[in-house]
Amino acid sequence: MKYAIGIDYGTESGRVILVNIENGDIVATSVTPYPHGVITGHLNNCTLGKETALQVPQDYLDVLINSIPEVTKEINPNDIVGIGLDFTSSTILPVDGNLNPLCETKEHENNPHAYVKLWKHHEAEDEAKHLNKIVQQEQWIKRYGGTISSEWMIPKVLEIANDDPTLFNQTHLFLEAGDWVVSKLTGNLIRNSCSAGYKGTWHKETGFIDNETLQKISPALNNIYKTKLQGNVQSSGTLAGTLTKEMSKKIGLREGTPVAVGIIDAHAALPGAGVSEPGTLVMVMGTSTCHLLLSDKEVLVPGISGVVEDGILPGYFAYEAGQAAVGDLFAHFLKNYQTNFETLSDEAKALQPGQSGLLALDWHNGCRTPYVDTTLSGVLVGEKLSTTPAEVYRALLEATAFGTKVIIDLFEKHAIPINQVIATGGIPNKNNLLMQIYADILQKEITVVQTDQAPALGAAILGAVAAGAYDSYPRAIRHMASNETIIYKLNKDNANIYNQLFDMYKQLSTFFTEQSSIMHDLNHLKGEKKYDRKPMEHLQ
Secondary structure, three states, X not given: OOEEEEEEEOOOEEEEEXXXXXXXXXXXXXXXXXXOOOEOOEEOOEEOOXXXXXXXXXXXXXXXXXXXXXXXXXXOHHHEXXXXXXXXXXXXXXXXXXXXXXXXXXXXXXXXXXXXXXXXXXXXXXXXXXXXXXXXXXXXXXXXXXXXXXXXXXXXXXHHHHHOHHHHHHOOEEEEHXXXXXXHHHOOOOEEHHHHHHHOOOEOOOEOOOHHHHHHHOHHHOOHHHOOOOOOEEXXXXXXXXXXHHHHHHHOOOOOOEEEXXXXXXXXXXXXXXXXXXXXXXXXXXXXXXXXXXXXXXXXXXXXXXEEEOOOOOOOEEEEEEEOOOHHHHHHHHHHHOOOHHHHHHHHHOOOOOOOOOEEXXXXXXXXXXXXXXXXXXXXXXXXXXXXXXXXXHHXXXXXXXXXXXXXXXXXXOOOOOOEEEEEOOOXXXXXXXXXXXXXXXXOOEEEEOOOOHHHHHHHHHHHHHOOOOOOHHHHHHHHOOOOEEEEOOOHHXXXXXXXXXXXXXXXHHHHHHHOOHHHHHHHHHXXXXXXXXXXXXXX
């Protein structure tokens, strides 16, 4: 038998799986938690902003060193045909000329800007708003729904340039963490088309933002794509190179083992869930939800996260939309109410739609689609002294489903058909009530892929194709993708009440984004300061 290795880098840990390339069986799995986790609040003696989320790059290498030998201990390394990996994005780190992270130097060990800025690091909101103001009339911004998020590459780079010019000048390159790991495996620096396209403004035909626009945004960005963001962009899943001698010794694999160009973690779930053609929306449901869709045409859809040619699979335009808080929102609620999940679910399941008189907005970590604003916040309407935790919990479940319906309606309004909805990730396999609510609110059947390892499996598929084990992605997906599913059928009796609640959800959304400044005014009242931030006026 021959195998591929899939490596899935998440927010809290890295997962490595060993996959039989003939039938997709997952032979072995190993998870390595990041020793330093997500750094918030404080870094050594430095107080961090409330929207800061940092990581330590060595934790990513620990995943390779610990988990790869664990999954391969029973097989011959010569039977491994290839390696693929996915990574959260935009998760960036500054490195020196030898691609060593600056946070590993004595000079910068206490400097938060020298560390990895995780995807959910939201301190660059000012930079994102400034950028969007400058480029709002340009054509390319329409591929990203008209707005660049603070989670993306340029706002995070600009945050460092504004806050710490010394570190910015000392940085040789800013890299996506996934590209950095691939460079450590192969010795080759390649920027993957998925991260570059969705989070870095790269376009297959026109490249990056032109330098004239960059200089309007900030003089610090002059020629940055030729300096600190330089590097060839290559399609995800193609061959990045082969395993170096040094790394082969550390992880116990054969020198010369093929390694694929990386991909964003959620996007890897699309091939892992068995999708290789247009018309199927894949919901990758974890701490957040990423909505992915293939199409044979490029349409400029307002409010989405992006559309990238060859962004996931070659030959198609791939669309991304998203919700910033789903699993995080439920976990936050359970923690605050200190209640049992099973009991809460049973009580919420006994409720009828609309029975609680509650309606929520699911913006507890901001809104990605369609408003692309991390400063928006959650709302609960209708709470009384008699309101129970189960009623609030169900309202939050329904809110995330309403958020997804907004996204589906947005695509269909712009003539991008959705014939099937697939859900994957840990949450769909653990929360039956949630998936039934989704079916009822979306008024579509929901197919749940019975694996929480779709991203890792997708990465393994990319590794197998990059190594030449298959001559096409459709063939590899047919053989290797997960095919165990559960289908949730809609309950038509709930359609009328959910349609009414959805209309109210849209009215509430419109009020807080177009008619009222309450959410933003509350943020200003907090008076939070981030690393002694400079006023944005100096950018003008």
